Amino acid sequence: MATKSDEVAPAPPLCDLIYLPVSADSVQCKHWNNALCCIRDIVSQPPGFGTPSSVTSAVNACAATLPAAEFSDLLQTRNIEGHTALYWAIVNNRPETFSFLAGFISQFSSDCSSDLRLACMTTSDNELFTRLNLGGNSNDPKDEPLRRSLGCPADEIQVAGSEPNQFVASFRIRMFQKRLRTTQDMRCEFIAGGRIWWLRFYMARIKKIWCAEIGLSGDSLPARPSSDAVLLIEAHKQKNSRLSNALQISLELADRYKPEPKHLSVAHVRALHKFEYSTAPEICNELGDWVMHDNSIYVDNEGTLHAKLKIKLSLFATPDK
Known part of the structure; x- marks a missing residue:
């Protein structure tokens, strides 16, 4: 007879398999994971999904569970199909969502900037590319x-x-x-x-x-x-x-x-x-x-x-x- 310890645990949902900071405790891991799942769902939706107020409320709720620096890192890490949440907001034509998420970031990391360059290339959006200054500092620092x-x-x-x-x-x-x-x-x-x-x-x-x-x-x-x-x-x-x-x-x-x-x-x-x-x-x-x-x-x-x-x-x- 199988004991409780021998029972096979159910497979975790997809969002639970995403990389989490090693140094974070279990509670912080859970907050990070839940926030990432929520953000992924928001940026993966087609244009027109959800009202601006509902998106704002959901993002603010996620941000409230993490320190500001960690939430900024979450948005700039390539943790959604190899790209950042900001990348998917651009590619899925969610400009309001992108602007709101970008407001939580004081300065884009170099890796995030590289990902945003690819997003603007994918959508052939030179206006956003120029507005975000993605073509200047990365190639001509002087x-x-x-x-x-x-x-x-x-x-x-x-x-x-x-x-x-x-x-x-x-x-x-x-x-x-x-x-x-x-x-x-x-x-x-x-x-x-x-x-x-x-x-x-x-x-x-x-x-x-x-x-x-x-x-x-x-x-x-x-x-x-x-x-x-x-x-x-x-x-x-x-x-x-x-x-x-x-x-x-x-x-x-x-x-x-x-x-x-x-x-x-x-x-x-x-x-x-x-x-x-x-x-x-x-x-x-x-x-x-x-x-x-x-x-x-x-x-x-x-x-x-x-x-x-x-x-x-x-x-x-x-x-x-």
């Missing part, structure tokens, strides 16, 4: 302190696209010359077509020539341009000068990923060939000396660069066999 020192407002990036495989990104880069003279290398990120792109202005170290370059961030889905991209830089009327036409720069595919095979092993050549089609090669061209000219017509009276990037992607990115 730019944010420099902008604060200069009293420089944030850059503006807007994306529009009438076709699935092409887009136009419009840039307003504040204090363009002053920042570029200081760092000699500026980069901004944006989301278009379900990818995370960057636009870079820099001084080529060998040729000592100012260049513009675009490419995909390391955490982006792959893409391949079908033709050269076009960067249009708007001209502005300056004192004692006439309004000029926009400067049009064709950004061409760089050949840096196509070195001579004879200098590489077969395995290296195959790796490069695979890499070339798994991420977009950089697309670049020279800018010219106008970048540093005083009173340049290509920045407005406040020093802002106005530019548009037009790019079309290939519908088929499979390499020839």
Whole structure:
């Protein structure tokens, strides 16, 4: 006859299997687990599920059971299908829920920011990506302190696209010359077509020539341009000068990923060939000396660069066999 100790315990519910802090006591574990189950249910629901007041009440009840720091950690930990609760609030189109949950976080952790970048890419939401400042500090840590020192407002990036495989990104880069003279290398990120792109202005170290370059961030889905991209830089009327036409720069595919095979092993050549089609090669061209000219017509009276990037992607990115 089986004793009570021999009886097989029922399998715990799914939410009880989620990782809990090792150092927490059993009561705190229970609070953490219950809060996580509740938050998961909220962010997993489709848009329109529940009233704002019911969501607010449920989240506040969860937050009341944990210290503020622990509740913040709970929201920023990848504990729901490998992603954070904030990720799912974005992907499931719950903007009010996302905003309310984000209010419990004083500053996003680096891991949470990375997860939010993926969420914005999944939803192709450049507006949220820009508003949360997910493209600046993570890739150019020098730019944010420099902008604060200069009293420089944030850059503006807007994306529009009438076709699935092409887009136009419009840039307003504040204090363009002053920042570029200081760092000699500026980069901004944006989301278009379900990818995370960057636009870079820099001084080529060998040729000592100012260049513009675009490419995909390391955490982006792959893409391949079908033709050269076009960067249009708007001209502005300056004192004692006439309004000029926009400067049009064709950004061409760089050949840096196509070195001579004879200098590489077969395995290296195959790796490069695979890499070339798994991420977009950089697309670049020279800018010219106008970048540093005083009173340049290509920045407005406040020093802002106005530019548009037009790019079309290939519908088929499979390499020839």
